[in-house]
Amino acid sequence: MAFENVVYPAFIKQEEGSFGIHFPTLLPDYGWENYLVSGPSKKEATQNAKKALAYLLAGALYDNEDLPNQAPIPANLVTEEMELVFIKTSYSDYAKEIEEHLPGRHWHICFNRDEKSDFRAVAYKNKQGFWDVKVDGDLPIGMEQEKLLQLCPKYPVICTARLRVEAEEAFDSFILRVKEI
Incomplete structure (x- = not known):
């Protein structure tokens, strides 16, 4: 199970004193309304998103699924309060933590x-x-x-x-x- 340098589209939106990272095309059921992770700054939110994305993708592979589609966010659905970003992550960056976590999944x-x-x-x-x-x-x-x-x-x-x-x-x-x- 491995993936390296995969990139998924997301958007950052300020949420009650923090910045939330949303993955609407990766998580279509709730990604538009609910953020996957947040942080007190855009930089920390982005760092948190890299880790959360790595866990999510590793979970899909652990579940015998393929990596989810990296579909773009439709431009006509982007509002003024959204900042489009591309989150890049790798399994190797979090491998030890993921391998400790997955057996209990x-x-x-x-x-x-x-x-x-x-x-x-x-x-x-x-x-x-x-x-x-x-x-x-x-x-x-x-x-x-x-x-x-x-x-x-x-x-x-x-x-x-x-x-x-x-x-x-x-x-x-x-x-x-x-x-x-």
Whole structure:
């Protein structure tokens, strides 16, 4: 897992006494409204962004994903309070910290991605580099153990997946089958 001298577009925006670094094309779900990191000065915010970006990219590779697209920020969406910047980072600059951090990495998955869902799973990377997805919490009261084991012989492990999207699909499918019982 490595990447060197990758560059992602961002913008700096002053936010209540600090400067926030936003990655709207890298994080389209929340990058326009929420900054990834901030700092008391533009220089410190940019330094913080280099590290946060390295962690984010290393996490994607650790999750068996490709590096995200380096799509430009559309000029027509840039406002006066935004200063466009390009954040350059390298894995080697933060390798030791990242390698200490990643082994504890895990995912939380909500059924149908609804944060209010009663059904959740958690995934941990196994020795083969895949993700073991386990039920996180209890299934519906009254579920017979025998029927549950027919649906999922390795319960509480639901499945093993290479990618997060596969894990999410398998978890949703499992919960739908449980609801049918």
